[in-house]
Amino acid sequence: MAKRIRKAVFPVAGLGTRVLPATKTVPKEMLTVVDRPVLQHAVEEAREAGIEHFVFVTGRNKAVIEDHFDMAYELEDTLKRRNKTKELEELMRDLPAAGATSFTRQQAPLGLGHAIWCARDIIGDEPFAVLLPDMITLPGGRGSRCLQQCIDTHARHGGNVIAVEECAPEDAHMYGIVSVGRDFGHDFEIKGMVEKPPKGTAPSNLIISGRYILQPDIFSILEKGEKGAGGEIQLTDGMIHLQKSQPFHGVRFDGKTYDTGSKIGFLAANVAFALARPDIAPGFRAELKRIVGTL
Ligand code: UTP
Secondary structure, three states, X not given: OOOOOOEEEEEOOOOOHHHOOHHHOOOHHHOEEOOEEHHHHHHHHHHHOOOOEEEXXXXXXXXXXXXXXXXXXXXXXXXXXXXXXXXXXXXXXXXXXOOOEEEEEOOOOOOHHHHHHOOHXXXXXXXXXXXXXXXXXXXXXXXXXXXXXXXXXXXXXXXXXXXXXXXXXXXXXXXXXXEEEEEOOOEEEEEEEEEOOOOOXXXXXXXXXXXXEEOOOHHXXXXXOOOOHHHOXXXXXXXXXXXXXXXXXXXXXXXXXXXXXXXXXXXXXHHHHHHOOOOOHHHHHHHHHXXXXXX
Protein backbone atom coordinates (compact mmCIF):
# COMPACT_ATOMS: atom_id res chain seq x y z
CA MET A 1 0.00 0.00 0.00
CA ALA A 2 1.26 3.53 -0.86
CA LYS A 3 2.64 5.48 2.13
CA ARG A 4 0.64 8.47 3.34
CA ILE A 5 1.94 11.89 2.21
CA ARG A 6 2.50 13.98 5.35
CA LYS A 7 5.05 16.60 4.36
CA ALA A 8 5.14 19.21 1.59
CA VAL A 9 8.01 21.34 0.30
CA PHE A 10 7.38 24.89 -0.89
CA PRO A 11 10.40 26.26 -2.80
CA VAL A 12 10.28 30.05 -2.32
CA ALA A 13 13.87 31.14 -2.90
CA GLY A 14 13.55 32.35 -6.52
CA LEU A 15 14.11 35.98 -7.47
CA GLY A 16 10.79 36.57 -9.25
CA THR A 17 12.35 38.61 -12.06
CA ARG A 18 9.24 38.27 -14.25
CA VAL A 19 7.20 40.43 -11.87
CA LEU A 20 9.69 43.21 -11.16
CA PRO A 21 9.56 45.88 -9.81
CA ALA A 22 7.02 44.41 -7.32
CA THR A 23 9.54 41.76 -6.24
CA LYS A 24 12.43 44.14 -5.55
CA THR A 25 11.66 44.04 -1.81
CA VAL A 26 8.49 41.88 -1.56
CA PRO A 27 8.93 38.14 -2.26
CA LYS A 28 6.69 37.17 -5.21
CA GLU A 29 5.10 34.49 -3.04
CA MET A 30 3.84 37.28 -0.74
CA LEU A 31 2.06 39.25 -3.48
CA THR A 32 -1.66 39.25 -2.76
CA VAL A 33 -4.33 37.34 -4.65
CA VAL A 34 -7.65 38.78 -3.36
CA ASP A 35 -6.88 39.10 0.37
CA ARG A 36 -4.03 36.68 1.12
CA PRO A 37 -0.51 36.05 -0.12
CA VAL A 38 -0.08 33.70 -3.07
CA LEU A 39 1.83 31.33 -0.77
CA GLN A 40 -1.10 31.07 1.64
CA HIS A 41 -3.33 29.82 -1.20
CA ALA A 42 -0.80 27.01 -1.83
CA VAL A 43 -0.55 26.19 1.89
CA GLU A 44 -4.37 25.98 2.11
CA GLU A 45 -4.40 23.58 -0.86
CA ALA A 46 -1.81 21.41 0.92
CA ARG A 47 -3.76 21.49 4.18
CA GLU A 48 -6.98 20.47 2.41
CA ALA A 49 -5.05 17.49 0.97
CA GLY A 50 -4.04 16.32 4.47
CA ILE A 51 -0.49 17.71 4.65
CA GLU A 52 0.68 18.04 8.26
CA HIS A 53 4.16 19.54 7.94
CA PHE A 54 5.03 22.51 5.73
CA VAL A 55 8.67 22.93 4.66
CA PHE A 56 9.68 26.28 3.16
CA VAL A 57 12.93 26.65 1.25
CA THR A 58 13.56 30.39 1.50
CA GLY A 59 16.39 32.78 0.67
CA ARG A 60 17.68 36.20 1.67
CA ASN A 61 15.04 39.00 1.79
CA LYS A 62 12.32 36.43 2.47
CA ALA A 63 12.08 36.68 6.28
CA VAL A 64 8.56 38.09 6.00
CA ILE A 65 7.40 34.61 4.90
CA GLU A 66 8.40 33.16 8.26
CA ASP A 67 6.57 35.96 10.09
CA HIS A 68 3.41 35.37 8.07
CA PHE A 69 3.10 31.83 9.48
CA ASP A 70 3.74 32.94 13.08
CA MET A 71 1.59 34.67 15.70
CA ALA A 72 1.33 38.48 15.55
CA TYR A 73 0.77 39.38 19.22
CA GLU A 74 0.16 43.15 18.94
CA LEU A 75 -2.26 42.66 16.05
CA GLU A 76 -4.14 39.84 17.77
CA ASP A 77 -4.36 41.79 21.02
CA THR A 78 -5.67 44.88 19.23
CA LEU A 79 -8.28 42.84 17.34
CA LYS A 80 -9.39 41.31 20.65
CA ARG A 81 -9.72 44.71 22.36
CA ARG A 82 -11.69 46.11 19.41
CA ASN A 83 -14.02 43.07 19.36
CA LYS A 84 -13.02 42.20 15.79
CA THR A 85 -13.87 38.56 16.48
CA LYS A 86 -14.31 37.44 12.88
CA GLU A 87 -10.92 38.79 11.77
CA LEU A 88 -9.24 37.26 14.83
CA GLU A 89 -10.89 33.87 14.27
CA GLU A 90 -9.74 33.84 10.65
CA LEU A 91 -6.14 34.64 11.64
CA MET A 92 -6.11 31.87 14.25
CA ARG A 93 -7.72 29.37 11.86
CA ASP A 94 -4.99 29.99 9.27
CA LEU A 95 -2.10 29.68 11.76
CA PRO A 96 -0.22 26.37 11.35
CA ALA A 97 0.04 24.25 14.51
CA ALA A 98 3.15 24.79 16.64
CA GLY A 99 6.00 22.74 15.18
CA ALA A 100 4.20 22.12 11.87
CA THR A 101 6.48 24.41 9.84
CA SER A 102 10.18 24.19 8.98
CA PHE A 103 12.29 26.79 7.23
CA THR A 104 15.57 26.15 5.51
CA ARG A 105 17.61 28.35 3.19
CA GLN A 106 18.80 27.90 -0.34
CA GLN A 107 21.82 30.18 -0.17
CA ALA A 108 21.83 30.90 -3.92
CA PRO A 109 19.01 30.33 -6.46
CA LEU A 110 20.77 27.52 -8.34
CA GLY A 111 17.54 26.03 -9.68
CA LEU A 112 14.39 24.21 -8.56
CA GLY A 113 16.17 20.85 -8.22
CA HIS A 114 18.70 22.42 -5.88
CA ALA A 115 15.93 24.08 -3.84
CA ILE A 116 14.19 20.72 -3.31
CA TRP A 117 17.50 19.07 -2.35
CA CYS A 118 17.89 21.70 0.41
CA ALA A 119 14.88 20.10 2.17
CA ARG A 120 16.42 16.59 2.29
CA ASP A 121 17.15 16.41 6.03
CA ILE A 122 13.74 17.75 7.01
CA ILE A 123 11.91 15.29 4.73
CA GLY A 124 13.99 12.21 5.63
CA ASP A 125 13.07 8.83 4.19
CA GLU A 126 9.42 9.20 3.15
CA PRO A 127 7.54 10.24 -0.01
CA PHE A 128 6.59 13.93 0.01
CA ALA A 129 4.70 16.58 -1.93
CA VAL A 130 6.15 19.59 -3.74
CA LEU A 131 4.03 22.65 -4.49
CA LEU A 132 5.40 25.47 -6.65
CA PRO A 133 3.61 28.20 -4.77
CA ASP A 134 3.41 30.70 -7.62
CA MET A 135 1.09 28.22 -9.38
CA ILE A 136 -2.26 28.36 -7.58
CA THR A 137 -5.30 26.25 -8.37
CA LEU A 138 -9.09 26.30 -8.22
CA PRO A 139 -11.08 23.05 -8.10
CA GLY A 140 -12.81 21.63 -11.20
CA GLY A 141 -15.64 19.10 -11.63
CA ARG A 142 -14.12 16.60 -9.18
CA GLY A 143 -14.39 19.27 -6.48
CA SER A 144 -10.78 18.93 -5.29
CA ARG A 145 -7.70 21.01 -5.91
CA CYS A 146 -4.60 19.81 -7.70
CA LEU A 147 -2.55 18.34 -4.84
CA GLN A 148 -5.49 16.23 -3.63
CA GLN A 149 -5.83 14.76 -7.13
CA CYS A 150 -2.08 13.93 -7.12
CA ILE A 151 -2.41 12.25 -3.72
CA ASP A 152 -5.39 10.22 -4.99
CA THR A 153 -3.30 9.00 -7.94
CA HIS A 154 -0.41 8.19 -5.58
CA ALA A 155 -2.78 6.11 -3.43
CA ARG A 156 -3.86 4.20 -6.58
CA HIS A 157 -0.48 3.66 -8.26
CA GLY A 158 2.27 4.49 -5.69
CA GLY A 159 5.64 5.72 -7.01
CA ASN A 160 5.97 9.31 -8.20
CA VAL A 161 3.22 11.59 -9.49
CA ILE A 162 3.24 14.82 -11.52
CA ALA A 163 0.31 17.14 -12.31
CA VAL A 164 0.13 18.12 -15.97
CA GLU A 165 -1.92 20.46 -18.08
CA GLU A 166 -2.19 21.27 -21.78
CA CYS A 167 -0.36 24.15 -23.44
CA ALA A 168 -0.55 25.48 -27.01
CA PRO A 169 1.73 23.14 -29.04
CA GLU A 170 3.83 26.13 -30.26
CA ASP A 171 4.64 27.03 -26.60
CA ALA A 172 5.91 23.55 -25.61
CA HIS A 173 9.58 24.56 -25.96
CA MET A 174 9.22 26.80 -22.86
CA TYR A 175 8.22 24.04 -20.42
CA GLY A 176 8.98 20.60 -18.99
CA ILE A 177 6.97 18.16 -21.14
CA VAL A 178 5.81 14.57 -20.49
CA SER A 179 4.91 11.82 -22.96
CA VAL A 180 1.98 9.47 -22.29
CA GLY A 181 2.29 5.70 -21.81
CA ARG A 182 -0.64 3.52 -20.62
CA ASP A 183 -3.58 5.91 -20.36
CA PHE A 184 -6.31 5.62 -17.70
CA GLY A 185 -8.07 8.87 -18.64
CA HIS A 186 -7.74 11.13 -15.60
CA ASP A 187 -4.25 9.78 -14.91
CA PHE A 188 -1.67 7.90 -17.00
CA GLU A 189 1.76 6.30 -16.98
CA ILE A 190 4.48 8.77 -17.92
CA LYS A 191 6.67 7.29 -20.64
CA GLY A 192 9.26 10.06 -20.72
CA MET A 193 10.02 13.67 -19.73
CA VAL A 194 12.04 16.44 -21.29
CA GLU A 195 12.89 19.95 -20.04
CA LYS A 196 12.38 22.75 -22.60
CA PRO A 197 12.54 20.61 -25.79
CA PRO A 198 13.84 22.45 -28.91
CA LYS A 199 10.98 23.90 -31.01
CA GLY A 200 9.02 21.26 -32.94
CA THR A 201 10.45 18.27 -31.03
CA ALA A 202 8.09 18.07 -28.01
CA PRO A 203 6.55 14.59 -27.57
CA SER A 204 3.19 16.12 -26.43
CA ASN A 205 1.65 19.40 -25.28
CA LEU A 206 1.32 18.23 -21.65
CA ILE A 207 3.36 20.50 -19.37
CA ILE A 208 4.62 19.73 -15.87
CA SER A 209 2.52 22.20 -13.92
CA GLY A 210 3.70 22.63 -10.33
CA ARG A 211 2.43 19.81 -8.07
CA TYR A 212 4.45 16.64 -7.47
CA ILE A 213 4.60 13.58 -5.23
CA LEU A 214 8.20 12.35 -5.07
CA GLN A 215 9.99 9.43 -3.49
CA PRO A 216 12.94 10.39 -1.22
CA ASP A 217 15.35 8.64 -3.65
CA ILE A 218 15.25 11.90 -5.66
CA PHE A 219 17.64 13.48 -3.10
CA SER A 220 20.65 11.28 -3.87
CA ILE A 221 20.19 12.14 -7.57
CA LEU A 222 19.89 15.89 -6.96
CA GLU A 223 22.94 15.72 -4.68
CA LYS A 224 25.14 15.32 -7.78
CA GLY A 225 24.30 18.94 -8.66
CA GLU A 226 24.25 18.37 -12.42
CA LYS A 227 23.28 21.52 -14.32
CA GLY A 228 20.71 21.44 -17.13
CA ALA A 229 18.70 23.99 -19.15
CA GLY A 230 19.64 27.60 -18.31
CA GLY A 231 22.67 26.42 -16.27
CA GLU A 232 20.28 25.52 -13.40
CA ILE A 233 19.98 22.30 -11.39
CA GLN A 234 16.64 21.20 -12.84
CA LEU A 235 14.11 19.07 -10.98
CA THR A 236 12.95 17.58 -14.30
CA ASP A 237 16.46 16.24 -15.00
CA GLY A 238 16.49 14.60 -11.54
CA MET A 239 13.09 13.02 -12.24
CA ILE A 240 14.31 11.71 -15.62
CA HIS A 241 17.08 9.88 -13.72
CA LEU A 242 14.68 8.57 -11.10
CA GLN A 243 12.34 7.27 -13.80
CA LYS A 244 14.99 4.73 -14.80
CA SER A 245 14.24 2.84 -11.58
CA GLN A 246 10.76 3.99 -10.46
CA PRO A 247 7.30 4.52 -12.01
CA PHE A 248 5.90 8.01 -12.66
CA HIS A 249 2.24 8.81 -13.27
CA GLY A 250 0.72 12.02 -14.62
CA VAL A 251 -2.55 13.58 -13.44
CA ARG A 252 -4.69 15.67 -15.80
CA PHE A 253 -5.89 18.17 -13.20
CA ASP A 254 -9.50 19.03 -14.08
CA GLY A 255 -9.57 22.48 -12.41
CA LYS A 256 -7.77 25.69 -13.31
CA THR A 257 -4.14 26.64 -12.62
CA TYR A 258 -2.88 30.24 -12.59
CA ASP A 259 0.80 31.19 -12.89
CA THR A 260 1.09 34.19 -10.59
CA GLY A 261 4.81 34.38 -11.42
CA SER A 262 3.88 36.23 -14.65
CA LYS A 263 2.11 39.59 -14.72
CA ILE A 264 -0.85 38.44 -16.84
CA GLY A 265 -1.23 35.21 -14.81
CA PHE A 266 -1.17 37.21 -11.58
CA LEU A 267 -3.94 39.54 -12.79
CA ALA A 268 -6.03 36.63 -14.11
CA ALA A 269 -5.65 34.82 -10.77
CA ASN A 270 -7.00 37.84 -8.90
CA VAL A 271 -10.08 37.96 -11.12
CA ALA A 272 -10.74 34.19 -10.97
CA PHE A 273 -10.17 33.84 -7.21
CA ALA A 274 -12.34 36.89 -6.47
CA LEU A 275 -15.16 35.47 -8.60
CA ALA A 276 -14.86 32.15 -6.68
CA ARG A 277 -15.36 33.88 -3.31
CA PRO A 278 -19.04 34.04 -2.27
CA ASP A 279 -18.38 37.05 0.02
CA ILE A 280 -16.60 39.11 -2.65
CA ALA A 281 -17.99 37.89 -5.99
CA PRO A 282 -21.29 39.87 -6.11
CA GLY A 283 -19.70 43.31 -5.61
CA PHE A 284 -16.66 42.45 -7.72
CA ARG A 285 -18.73 41.07 -10.60
CA ALA A 286 -20.63 44.38 -10.88
CA GLU A 287 -17.34 46.32 -10.93
CA LEU A 288 -15.82 43.95 -13.48
CA LYS A 289 -18.84 44.29 -15.80
CA ARG A 290 -18.43 48.07 -15.68
CA ILE A 291 -14.75 47.80 -16.68
CA VAL A 292 -15.36 45.15 -19.36
CA GLY A 293 -18.13 47.34 -20.82
CA THR A 294 -15.53 50.01 -21.61
CA LEU A 295 -13.30 47.63 -23.62
P1 UTP B 1 10.35 30.08 -11.08
O1 UTP B 1 11.34 29.84 -12.16
O2 UTP B 1 8.95 30.37 -11.47
O3 UTP B 1 10.81 31.24 -10.08
O4 UTP B 1 10.42 28.87 -10.08
P2 UTP B 1 11.81 32.45 -10.25
O5 UTP B 1 13.18 31.98 -10.58
O6 UTP B 1 11.63 33.26 -9.00
O7 UTP B 1 11.10 33.20 -11.48
P3 UTP B 1 11.57 34.36 -12.49
O8 UTP B 1 11.65 33.65 -13.81
O9 UTP B 1 12.86 34.98 -12.01
O10 UTP B 1 10.44 35.35 -12.45
C1 UTP B 1 9.29 28.20 -9.51
C2 UTP B 1 9.39 28.19 -7.98
O11 UTP B 1 10.64 27.66 -7.56
C3 UTP B 1 11.30 28.55 -6.69
C4 UTP B 1 10.69 29.92 -6.95
O12 UTP B 1 10.73 30.72 -5.77
C5 UTP B 1 9.27 29.59 -7.37
O13 UTP B 1 8.40 29.52 -6.27
N1 UTP B 1 12.75 28.48 -6.94
C6 UTP B 1 13.23 28.57 -8.20
C7 UTP B 1 13.61 28.34 -5.86
O14 UTP B 1 13.17 28.25 -4.69
N2 UTP B 1 14.95 28.30 -6.10
C8 UTP B 1 15.48 28.39 -7.35
O15 UTP B 1 16.72 28.34 -7.49
C9 UTP B 1 14.57 28.53 -8.44
